[in-house]
Amino acid sequence: TCNILWFRRDLRLEDNAALYRALKGEHPVLPLFIFDQNILDQLPKGDARVTFIYETIEKLKSALQKQGSDLLVKYGKPEKIWSEVLEEYEVKAVYTNHDYEPYARERDDQMAEFLTSEKIAFFTYKDQVIFEKNEILKADRTPYTVFTPYYKQWQAKLNSFYFKAYPTQKYFKNLFQTKHLPLPGLADMGFEKSTQQFPKLSYQSKLANYATERDFPALDSTTHIGLHLRFGTLSIRKAVADALENKSHVWLSELAWREFYMMILWHFPYSAFDSFKKQYDQIKWRNDETEFKAWCEGNTGYPIVDAGMRQLNETGWMHNRVRMIVASFLTKHLLIDWRWGEAYFAEKLLDYEMASNVGGWQWAASSGNDAAPYFRVFNPELQMKKFDPKFEYIKKWIPEFGTKKYAQPIVEHKFARERVLKVYKEALSNS
Ligand code: FAD
Numbered sequence: 315t316c317n318i319l320w321f322r323r324d325l326r327l328e329d330n331a332a333l334y335r336a337l338k339g340e341h342p343v344l345p346l347f348i349f350d351q352n353i354l355d356q357l358p359k360g361d362a363r364v365t366f367i368y369e370t371i372e373k374l375k376s377a378l379q380k381q382g383s384d385l386l387v388k389y390g391k392p393e394k395i396w397s398e399v400l401e402e403y404e405v406k407a408v409y410t411n412h413d414y415e416p417y418a419r420e421r422d423d424q425m426a427e428f429l430t431s432e433k434i435a436f437f438t439y440k441d442q443v444i445f446e447k448n449e450i451l452k453a454d455r456t457p458y459t460v461f462t463p464y465y466k467q468w469q470a471k472l473n474s475f476y477f478k479a480y481p482t483q484k485y486f487k488n489l490f491q492t493k494h495l496p497l498p499g500l501a502d503m504g505f506e507k508s509t510q511q512f513p514k515l516s517y518q519s520k521l522a523n524y525a526t527e528r529d530f531p532a533l534d535s536t537t538h539i540g541l542h543l544r545f546g547t548l549s550i551r552k553a554v555a556d557a558l559e560n561k562s563h564v565w566l567s568e569l570a571w572r573e574f575y576m577m578i579l580w581h582f583p584y585s586a587f588d589s590f591k592k593q594y595d596q597i598k599w600r601n602d603e604t605e606f607k608a609w610c611e612g613n614t615g616y617p618i619v620d621a622g623m624r625q626l627n628e629t630g631w632m633h634n635r636v637r638m639i640v641a642s643f644l645t646k647h648l649l650i651d652w653r654w655g656e657a658y659f660a661e662k663l664l665d666y667e668m669a670s671n672v673g674g675w676q677w678a679a680s681s682g683n684d685a686a687p688y689f690r691v692f693n694p695e696l697q698m699k700k701f702d703p704k705f706e707y708i709k710k711w712i713p714e715f716g717t718k719k720y721a722q723p724i725v726e727h728k729f730a731r732e733r734v735l736k737v738y739k740e741a742l743s744n745s
Contacts, residue, residue, distance in 0.1 A: 316403055316490045319345045320410040321385075322418070324441050324546035325370045327377055327486075329479040331441035336409035337485035343409075344490035345378060346399065347371055349389040349503055352417070362510035362630055363541075363664060368500050369512075370547055375497060383489035389498045392421055396428065405434055411441035411546075414576050415668050416583045442546065443573045444468075444476050444554055447580050457581045459590075460685050461574050468570050477551040477558075510630055512664070513538035515548055521560035528564070531621075531633035532706035537565070538631065540665025543572065575673035578683055585682070586672050587653075594681030596741040600649040608724055609644050610658055612712070615723035618698040619643045621711035628711075630664035635701050641678030642692040647730040649737060652679035680738070688738045691731050 319336045325347075327333065336343045349367075357364060375385045388395045399405065408429055413422065422438070429436045440446045450467050451457060458464035500507055517537035527535035542548035550569065557566040579586060589595045608614050612623035622636035632640070637659075644655045656675040660666050676682025680690065702708055705715065714720045 334480035342490040362508035407435040521562035575669040589681035
């Protein structure tokens with residue numbers, strides 16, 4: 315007899331809400347991870363994130379084995395895997411952490427129904443955010459749709475109760491004891507091991523100067539923790555505690571942006587696919603495939619755009635300031651649908667997070683949660699002069715910068731600016 319802790323995007327033993335609750339339950343706890351075919355089937359076989367997850371699973375397995383337990387790892391569609399697990403083990407209850415993306419919600423609703431029909435309890439907990447869903451609402455109990463007032467309340471509500479760690483290790487003796495369990499190979503699941511470097515979890519030294527340095531891509535002064543927050547190899551409570559300890563309030567507000575977008579996605583799941591402000595779906599995008607290709611490959615002739623895209627293609631990461639510039643350039647200068655850029659980022663970013671990616675793209679396209687009017691069109695030339703004045707970042711990513719080999723600008727800035735303002739105006743006045 316056992317209870318199951320179902321790991322999804324919370325891949326750590328320390329400070330894990332559902333694991334803590336499970337370990338305090340009545341039965342020994344067997345942790346489970348499913349390599350979900352519904353998700354994996356959509357990914358290219360060299361996807362670096364799958365390698366990251368795989369390596370994390372190996373580490374979890376070995377840590378659990380040291381406790382005389384193990385991680386049960388399965389590959390397949392969750393609905394089928396769960397029937398298998400229930401045949402192999404006598405399961406009394408399943409514990410897991412909330413997951414807010416549309417697919418995950420549907421999966422968990424189905425699981426709840428299935429487990430209930432099998433008379434198995436299904437307990438779920440908040441873990442990946444400090445405040446979720448309905449914890450920060452306007453006075454009339456509706457969700458905020460702009461960040462500033464949301465953040466004001468977020469900060470006012472924050473106290474140590476919300477970010478103290480769950481002391482799971484005190485209860486490891488309640489882990490299910492078992493002989494070693496098998497681990498399917500990456501190749502068995504159709505994937506190749508990626509050689510991509512993954513960011514290390516050593517970010518505290520970046521926090522002191524974050525506020526003054528974060529906008530300069532050449533300084534590389536941000537923490538690169540996105541991937542770890544995405545898969546839960548870092549607890550958000552630990553990150554918030556570190557922000558406060560280092561008095562890094564600007565960084566704290568960035569962590570709150572992440573939650574703001576997750577809250578938006580929860581309340582407005584359509585905004586993952588359609589414009590948050592629906593009238594923006596009237597825009598007549600040009601969607602020129604040749605120009606899209608030039609943007610993807612970093613050959614637009616605008617150095618700050620091209621440097622960013624090449625950084626993304628090579629490393630799976632791009633600096634935030636540059637993400638804003640390339641996204642503005644694609645949607646506004648080239649008039650290409652934000653969904654094309656969103657999908658490209660989703661494929662390439664190691665720290666891809668649906669809520670933040672959709673939020674960031676719609677912010678750039680002006681169709682999302684932003685109080686600023688649509689006529690904000692970044693001037694890539696000025697952005698470069700301001701944020702990379704010595705061309706250090708640009709030279710790092712564009713070796714041919716300043717030579718005849720470097721591409722000519724794909725479109726003239728002034729012309730593009732006038733064009734986008736006209737197209738947006740037309741779309742918005744028609745609706
Ligand atoms: P730091 O600057 O050190 O910040 C720490 C953490 O705070 C980040 O890891 C992230 O979790 C959170 N954070 C910081 N800025 C933001 C923000 N603006 N919105 C939401 N969360 C934030 N972030 C993602 O995590 N995944 C994405 O898929 C993603 N796509 C984006 C797409 C566009 C078009 C734009 C403009 C931004 C996007 N961002 C995304 C937000 C931001 O660019 C990244 O979180 C940040 O650059 C990651 O680098 P870092 O880990 O060094 O962040």
